[in-house]
Amino acid sequence: MAELTDASIPKFAPGCRWGGTTEAPVVLFPEGAIRVEGTGRIILELCDGHFSLAEIVQKLETQFILAPKGKIRADVLVFLEQLHAKRIVDY
Amino acid sequence: MAQCSNPLALIAEITHRCPLHCVYCSNPLELTSRQEELATGDWLRVFDEAAALGVLHLHLTGGEPLARPDLTELIEGARRARLYTNLITSGIGLSRERLTQLVGAGLDHIQLSFQDTSEGQANWIAGTRAHAHKVELAGWIREHRIAFTVNLVVHRQNIDHLDAMIRALEALRPDRMEIAHAQYYGWALQNRPALLPTRAQLDDAVAVVRAAEERLRGQVRIDMVVPDYHARYPKACMGGWGRQLLLIDPAGRALPCHAAGVIPGLRFDNVRERALGWIWQSSEAFQKFRGEEWMAEPCRSCDRRKEDFGGCRCQAFLLTGDARATDPVCELAPLHHLIEDAVRVDAVTGLAPAAREAPFHVLQENMAGFWSYRTDPK
Numbered sequence: 347m348a349e350l351t352d353a354s355i356p357k358f359a360p361g362c363r364w365g366g367t368t369e370a371p372v373v374l375f376p377e378g379a380i381r382v383e384g385t386g387r388i389i390l391e392l393c394d395g396h397f398s399l400a401e402i403v404q405k406l407e408t409q410f411i412l413a414p415k416g417k418i419r420a421d422v423l424v425f426l427e428q429l430h431a432k433r434i435v436d437y
Numbered sequence: 438m439a440q441c442s443n444p445l446a447l448i449a450e451i452t453h454r455c456p457l458h459c460v461y462c463s464n465p466l467e468l469t470s471r472q473e474e475l476a477t478g479d480w481l482r483v484f485d486e487a488a489a490l491g492v493l494h495l496h497l498t499g500g501e502p503l504a505r506p507d508l509t510e511l512i513e514g515a516r517r518a519r520l521y522t523n524l525i526t527s528g529i530g531l532s533r534e535r536l537t538q539l540v541g542a543g544l545d546h547i548q549l550s551f552q553d554t555s556e557g558q559a560n561w562i563a564g565t566r567a568h569a570h571k572v573e574l575a576g577w578i579r580e581h582r583i584a585f586t587v588n589l590v591v592h593r594q595n596i597d598h599l600d601a602m603i604r605a606l607e608a609l610r611p612d613r614m615e616i617a618h619a620q621y622y623g624w625a626l627q628n629r630p631a632l633l634p635t636r637a638q639l640d641d642a643v644a645v646v647r648a649a650e651e652r653l654r655g656q657v658r659i660d661m662v663v664p665d666y667h668a669r670y671p672k673a674c675m676g677g678w679g680r681q682l683l684l685i686d687p688a689g690r691a692l693p694c695h696a697a698g699v700i701p702g703l704r705f706d707n708v709r710e711r712a713l714g715w716i717w718q719s720s721e722a723f724q725k726f727r728g729e730e731w732m733a734e735p736c737r738s739c740d741r742r743k744e745d746f747g748g749c750r751c752q753a754f755l756l757t758g759d760a761r762a763t764d765p766v767c768e769l770a771p772l773h774h775l776i777e778d779a780v781r782v783d784a785v786t787g788l789a790p791a792a793r794e795a796p797f798h799v800l801q802e803n804m805a806g807f808w809s810y811r812t813d814p815k
Contacts (some may be wrong), residue, residue, distance in 0.1 A: 347655030349522065361546045361584020365493060374521040376546045376584045376613055377443075377660070379493050398601060408742060433612050433658040 347430065356393045356426050361378040362434045367414050385410075389422055393435060399426075422433035441679070441718050441727065443491030445522075448684040448695075451480065453500040456529045457563030458797060458810035461590055461625035462502065463695050468814035469687040475505040479709060481514040484687060486713035488518040498525040498686065499812075503535075503666060509542045516543030523548060525588075528574040529567050540613060546584040548615070549575065553595050554605035557794060562594065562808040564797050575609035584622060586613040591642060592625075592632035594789055600645045603669025607649075608656055614657050616646050618664040622751060623698040628808040633784040639667050651717065666776055666784070670741060671764035676728035678750060691716045693723055696751035700760045710786055726750050731761055734767045 358373075366372035371388065372379045382390055388409070390413070392402045403419045403428065410418060428437040453468040475483075496514050502508055503526055515522045523546040524539065549571060553559035559568035579583050579597060582696070587606045599616070599700065606614060618639075619625045619632050634642070637712075643663070650659045675682045675694045685693045685772050690705040692698060698705070700814040706720045717723055725731065729742060736747040748764020756765050756775050790807055793800075801810055 359584070360582045363521075365519065374493060374545070376523065376548075376586055377486070377494070379521075430655050431658075433655075 347427075348400060348437060350423055350426060350430070350437055352398060352403075354399045355395060355397065356402070356430075356435050356437040357395040358393065359433050359436045361370075373434060375432070377382065380434075385431060389425060392430075393426075399423075399437070438724065442681070444683050444717055445492060445681045446485070446496065446683075446712045447483075447487045447492045447494045448498060448682060449480065449483070449510075450498055450684060450686050451475075451502050452687050454501055454504040455501040455527070455811070455813075456499070456504075456565060456569060457527050457552075457696040457724045458801075458812070459590070459624070460562060460564070460628045460808045461592060461811055462621055462811040463620065463621040463696050465623055466627070466686055466698070466809065467698075468500075470814045471587050473688040474505075475685075475687065475689045475709070478490060479689060480511055483708050483713060484511075484515045484518040484520060486708075488520055490714055490717060493521055494496060495520040496523045496525055501527055501529060503528075509535075509538050512539055512542040512543045512544050519575075521545050527563075527567060529565075530604075531574055533577045533685070536574070536581070540581045540583055540708075544583055546586065548586040548588050549578070550588045550590070551602075551606060552590065554602045557599075561800070564800055566794070572609070572674065575682040579610055584613065585611045586615055587611040588615040588617060588748045590617050590619055591634075592619040593606075593634045593638065593786065594631065594782070596638045596642050600649075600675045603645070603649045607653060608663050611657055614649075614653075614659045615662070616659060617624055617662040617753075618642075620662070620664070621666065622699075622755065622812045624809070625757060629779065629809040630783045631789070633780065634664065635786060636667050636780070639664065644723070661760065665752075665766045666780055668766055670753075671745050671766040673745045674749035674764075675753070676722075677746040679717070679723040680727070680746075683713075683723070691720070691722070693726075694749075694751060696749075696755075697722065699751055700754050726760075733761055733763070735767075735771075736763050740771065 362375040364371055365374040372381050403422055406418045426435055450476055453464055512522055524542055524544055527547045528549050540811050556568045560566050589602060621629050623631060640674045646661050669757040679693050687707060689707045689709045691708060692705055703722050706716045732747055736742050748766055750760045753762045753764050754760040757772045765772045
């Protein structure tokens with residue numbers, strides 16, 4: 347599996363995109379859909395091909411100033427690696 | 438009335454016409470003719486109604502959906518309705534230019550079927566020369582940013598070289614691979630003696646797929662469908678009757694699954710006459726086996742009933758003659774011996790006729806008695 351580093355630029359894999367409604371968005375992919383809420387949604391909205399992992403983590407750290415040091419990066423890594431194994435996110 | 442969730446996916450069999458004659462085709466034995474097919478406008482209305490019901494995914498299939506000249510228009514309409522649109526195709530008849538048009542119309546995902554990865558063998562199973570074009574088409578698909586699935590149907594005539602087939606298919610750089618063991622309905626049920634693998638072959642195949650999943654993690658997602666004849670418990674067919682999926686056949690009849698037409702006495706309402714929402718919620722066919730009311734023992738008091746919904750109603754009918762019976766795949770089913778007998782009689786390795794290229798009518802004649810090819814609609 348490809349390694350996710352600070353320089354990686356995570357984005358939707360081919361054929362994966364937003365769907366549903368603004369109030370209840372879902373990520374659509376072949377044969378499935380996942381509802382994403384809260385932080386998951388914020389992370390995925392940053393996976394538009396414009397930001398590196400380091401930039402995404404930095405943006406989240408600005409937004410969640412009370413999170414313990416390093417926790418946000420660790421959480422983002424786990425989240426994106428899971429979606430990568432399902433071929434929903436590439437980096 | 439059993440409580441009713443909203444459907445998540447619509448399978449649109451837009452035509453039964455197909456240039457291939459695959460011996461395990463899941464279409465019914467009675468095929469719909471071109472004259473009976475729904476018009477473009479009917480399909481577009483159905484897509485809008487489906488989206489309003491909560492459907493997220495549309496699977497355009499057939500037959501060969503490319504046989505419909507209005508396919509681009511159908512995809513545009515589906516995208517307008519905000520459906521995630523998947524084209525399930527053999528690829529025959531798809532030029533590079535037409536592919537670009539379909540993608541431009543909003544296609545999200547293309548699923549290309551393979552019969553084998555050695556050309557002679559693939560053409561033998563499909564009853565036509567199709568393989569070389571599919572390989573070329575795979576290259577064109579990768580020029581576009583859409584999801585690409587390769588689908589391989591596995592059975593006793595190709596299962597022993599599954600590892601080599603997976604390696605050949607991964608060279609086509611798909612995002613996803615479906616390793617789908619033949620399911621025994623329609624044409625596959627007729628040809629079961631030539632197709633059903635042995636238990637040992639299945640175990641080897643599962644190990645091959647597990648190893649491929651490890652090797653390709655993050656690169657190709659692999660989904661496997663196993664043949665339920667070797668399982669202890671039945672599959673949750675279609676995620677339960679009338680719970681998640683609906684299928685519209687080429688003539689507009691709405692069915693809870695591909696094979697439901699075999700169940701006698703069921704009336705399938707047509708989207709030409711009825712709104713899709715009414716069909717889903719209130720029509721007799723969709724309510725017939727929804728929920729648990731219809732269940733007999735041992736299902737009725739079984740803990741697994743919420744997981745597998747008693748298994749497949751069509752398989753229960755095809756094998757026991759009673760659509761309400763527990764799916765005989767289940768080891769708890771009173772008629773489970775029907776599956777054991779089928780495995781004992783049919784899942785036997787033996788010499789197959791050598792794969793060879795010939796015009797379809799010659800192949801049909803040469804293979805008579807071994808298997809029968811899917812024929813064309815009248």
